[in-house]
Amino acid sequence: MSRSPTRRRLLAGLGTATAGALAGCAQRLWPGTQDGPRQVALSIKTTPAQDDPIAAMIVSQLEESLRAAGVDAVREPMEQSELYRDVLVEREYEIFVSRYPDLDDVDGLRSMLHSQFVGEQGWQNPFGFSDPTVDEYLEAQLSETGERRRQTLAELFEYLLDTAPYTAIAFPDRLAAAASDFGLERPPRRPTDFLELLNARPNDEPLRIGTFRLSSTDRLNPITVDATNAALILDLLYDPLVRHTDEGLMPWLAETISWRDPAVSGGRLVATVELHDELRWHDGTSLDATDVGFTFEFLGDTALGEAEGNVPSLRYRGRESLVDDVTVLDARTVEVEFYGPTRTVAERALTVPILPEHVWEPRSELVGDLWTEALTVDNEAPIGSGPFSFVDASSDLIELEPFDEHVLRTGGVPGYDSPDPVTNSLEFHLSPGPGAVIEGLLEGTVDLTADWLTPEDVEPVETEPNVSVLHDQTRSFYIVGYNVHQPQLGNPNFRRVVSQLVDREHVVDEIFSGHAQPATTPSSLVGVKEDEADELVDSIVPSFPGSDGVVDEEQVRSRFEDAGYRYENGDLMA
Amino acid sequence: MALVAVLIELVLVVVTMLVTATLVFVGPRRFVTAVRDFRWRLEACALPLAVLAGVLFLRWATGDLLPQLSWRLLGSNITPYIFELERTVFSQNPVTVLQAFQTEVITTYFVFSYIYGYAFLLTFPFIAYFVLEEMDDLSTLLVAYTANYAIGLICYVLFIAYGPRNFDPFLFEGVLYQAEVFPASGYLTHTVNVPENVFPSLHTSMAMTVFFLAWLTREKYPLWVPVAGILAVSVLISTMYLGIHWLSDAIAGVVLALVSVYIGVHYSVEGVLESTKGYLIARFGRIGSESRRG
Numbered sequence: 001m002s003r004s005p006t007r008r009r010l011l012a013g014l015g016t017a018t019a020g021a022l023a024g025c026a027q028r029l030w031p032g033t034q035d036g037p038r039q040v041a042l043s044i045k046t047t048p049a050q051d052d053p054i055a056a057m058i059v060s061q062l063e064e065s066l067r068a069a070g071v072d073a074v075r076e077p078m079e080q081s082e083l084y085r086d087v088l089v090e091r092e093y094e095i096f097v098s099r100y101p102d103l104d105d106v107d108g109l110r111s112m113l114h115s116q117f118v119g120e121q122g123w124q125n126p127f128g129f130s131d132p133t134v135d136e137y138l139e140a141q142l143s144e145t146g147e148r149r150r151q152t153l154a155e156l157f158e159y160l161l162d163t164a165p166y167t168a169i170a171f172p173d174r175l176a177a178a179a180s181d182f183g184l185e186r187p188p189r190r191p192t193d194f195l196e197l198l199n200a201r202p203n204d205e206p207l208r209i210g211t212f213r214l215s216s217t218d219r220l221n222p223i224t225v226d227a228t229n230a231a232l233i234l235d236l237l238y239d240p241l242v243r244h245t246d247e248g249l250m251p252w253l254a255e256t257i258s259w260r261d262p263a264v265s266g267g268r269l270v271a272t273v274e275l276h277d278e279l280r281w282h283d284g285t286s287l288d289a290t291d292v293g294f295t296f297e298f299l300g301d302t303a304l305g306e307a308e309g310n311v312p313s314l315r316y317r318g319r320e321s322l323v324d325d326v327t328v329l330d331a332r333t334v335e336v337e338f339y340g341p342t343r344t345v346a347e348r349a350l351t352v353p354i355l356p357e358h359v360w361e362p363r364s365e366l367v368g369d370l371w372t373e374a375l376t377v378d379n380e381a382p383i384g385s386g387p388f389s390f391v392d393a394s395s396d397l398i399e400l401e402p403f404d405e406h407v408l409r410t411g412g413v414p415g416y417d418s419p420d421p422v423t424n425s426l427e428f429h430l431s432p433g434p435g436a437v438i439e440g441l442l443e444g445t446v447d448l449t450a451d452w453l454t455p456e457d458v459e460p461v462e463t464e465p466n467v468s469v470l471h472d473q474t475r476s477f478y479i480v481g482y483n484v485h486q487p488q489l490g491n492p493n494f495r496r497v498v499s500q501l502v503d504r505e506h507v508v509d510e511i512f513s514g515h516a517q518p519a520t521t522p523s524s525l526v527g528v529k530e531d532e533a534d535e536l537v538d539s540i541v542p543s544f545p546g547s548d549g550v551v552d553e554e555q556v557r558s559r560f561e562d563a564g565y566r567y568e569n570g571d572l573m574a
Numbered sequence: 575m576a577l578v579a580v581l582i583e584l585v586l587v588v589v590t591m592l593v594t595a596t597l598v599f600v601g602p603r604r605f606v607t608a609v610r611d612f613r614w615r616l617e618a619c620a621l622p623l624a625v626l627a628g629v630l631f632l633r634w635a636t637g638d639l640l641p642q643l644s645w646r647l648l649g650s651n652i653t654p655y656i657f658e659l660e661r662t663v664f665s666q667n668p669v670t671v672l673q674a675f676q677t678e679v680i681t682t683y684f685v686f687s688y689i690y691g692y693a694f695l696l697t698f699p700f701i702a703y704f705v706l707e708e709m710d711d712l713s714t715l716l717v718a719y720t721a722n723y724a725i726g727l728i729c730y731v732l733f734i735a736y737g738p739r740n741f742d743p744f745l746f747e748g749v750l751y752q753a754e755v756f757p758a759s760g761y762l763t764h765t766v767n768v769p770e771n772v773f774p775s776l777h778t779s780m781a782m783t784v785f786f787l788a789w790l791t792r793e794k795y796p797l798w799v800p801v802a803g804i805l806a807v808s809v810l811i812s813t814m815y816l817g818i819h820w821l822s823d824a825i826a827g828v829v830l831a832l833v834s835v836y837i838g839v840h841y842s843v844e845g846v847l848e849s850t851k852g853y854l855i856a857r858f859g860r861i862g863s864e865s866r867r868g
Contacts, residue, residue, distance in 0.1 A: 043654070046743070048736045048740035048742040048770070049741070049742070049748070050739070050740055050748065051767060053743050056740075056741075057743055059742075059746060060742050060745075073740070074649050074654035074658065075653075075742075076653065076654055077736045077741060078645075078651060078652075078770075079641075079645070079769075080768065133829055217638070349628065
């Protein structure tokens, strides 16, 4: 698909010229028509309110603060998959506001910020940020431990307070609702939680999960980023070598993992992974060590060497990039050699989902210049090795069933009692919105909700006896991202002031009704929920220039003036 | 399943309204007579009916393609410009002004207008014009509907625009979707509507088309004019009151209605076919003779 930017811009210009000129926006559309300094103009991309009311409300605050500061700020709502496309694939945006899925470890910052990832797509440095100092800290923390790593991270956070390539607003609680007879306290999130729920169902009845985010046209592709609201389903379908559990990381497809420290293996950290015996893919093919080797190669280059340069996957790149080499020793054993991380960081790499070579290898074919079929394929009938396998998807239902030959059933995963065999299926009932899902719950046509609900969504059922509202704290966060290739946003002083323009405490009180934690420490401002390195940071986190969510015009303008900007007739000038 | 239940309810309510309106405006005898010799009536408007069906089919068949064409190639997101325009012209956005009047009774009325009133308004003219002595008015209606839909579709490809409720939840409420009166409406509207297709408001343009045609046929149905007028204006206001459309969408909808009615009155499918044929014969006939001469 070729998209000439000039043609696109021209068409966009023609289409909006009339309305724009009427609104006094001609200058905005044709910035070349006027020489000399002009008012700073910024567009904020986000989803429409029906897709994410929280993001839309955060944008409202930011937009209002920017306007009070004399910036010509406008918002541009767009469908989530198109937003992801513009931000994560095309990098065509100025500011965006969205929910970042989950920063699983401080090392996750590396793929978000290291200049090594600047040319990649997905959540790999979508800001275009490139700073040698940050690169140094990110590389140093890989191999450091204890106090030294803490010091490095503290310096990194302090530096990011000043440069602000993006900023976090708050960490929302995940809200859900379920029929109260399940006795749930928090929403199920791990595959084993779902198996337990199925066990609790009488007479092989399916577990009916109401969802409004998923559509049957969503991609079930685990390695791409646009048009995938299917993270939960993908997690049930695809298994990793080791899995995050409540007790920490647990070997999963791997039966054992033994580590050789750099001192004894020629300077490199090496993990020898032995798989469970007789593992199977959902289609019956056997899963062996070559699939593991293939997965790491494929995540790093989905073209498998056939393109000029690599075409990496859009997800799991940060984790895959820790791995230098994977050697298949025999059908059950692989040796994973790492670039230089400590063992704690290296373990992250083993949490990527393992892909079947016989399905994905043929998808390495190039599509266009820098895309492979693997990144664009819908993966309509996914084949994984997870505890659930895909049955069918229709316009209002996606059906999964328990996978009999899963390792939980056959070999057993240490730390888990092998669950009783279940035959009932998981049904995802697709509905038009949160209201309809909640209604289904009240009427008993669904058992629980799958998606993130807002406090406003669950409010009507809080007093219902048959329905329980479930809470879970998460590491997901609302992110405001800046494209540093845009003229104004290239200036760190400017970004730093913009990052202060949302009243985080007020957002948590008013928008989340308290069901979130504000990002107010140096580490949480970049999306690391809590890190003990914060204690070592000397700088003071700048406060919101105003109160109760309303920015104080004088204060914010003096902050921009301190950052080297000036005003003309109340407009912030570039 | 829920969609089916909602649809059945809609059909029941609208059929009741249609029966009542037919009894009042048309009369049972006239209706029965017309139904008895339905054949020539149908034949007389078969062509425009087929064209309307064709446009609807095209829409259905390209359901997946059009949004992609719009987002990735031809469309531009004009939502911010609509908002800016209205901010420049009004001290308070008209949608905000309307929503300030919110009470349960008013909400019920507008939800009713938006869903049932609209469906009734669109279907009753079929009956009204079908029973007439000549099928001219029915043809006009069909051509006007087709023009509405076709032009609307082109606009939706060219303009990506979200309604107030999707733009800023602080400023505008999505009243329809919170309405206690009809919570399942989501099943209906989400099946029919695409959230980024709000400019122009097809609800407004179709409703106003019916009203304008009612005005043109006022000698045949004098009582229908005020009823259609009140309903059409209610639909127009409801689109804004419910937070679905901007005033700009409604105005564009009225303009589209005028254009569609103009097309409906001045053009017929037969006429367009004839003149196209004439043009082709003239052009290719001439080229043919020129080349023979050469």
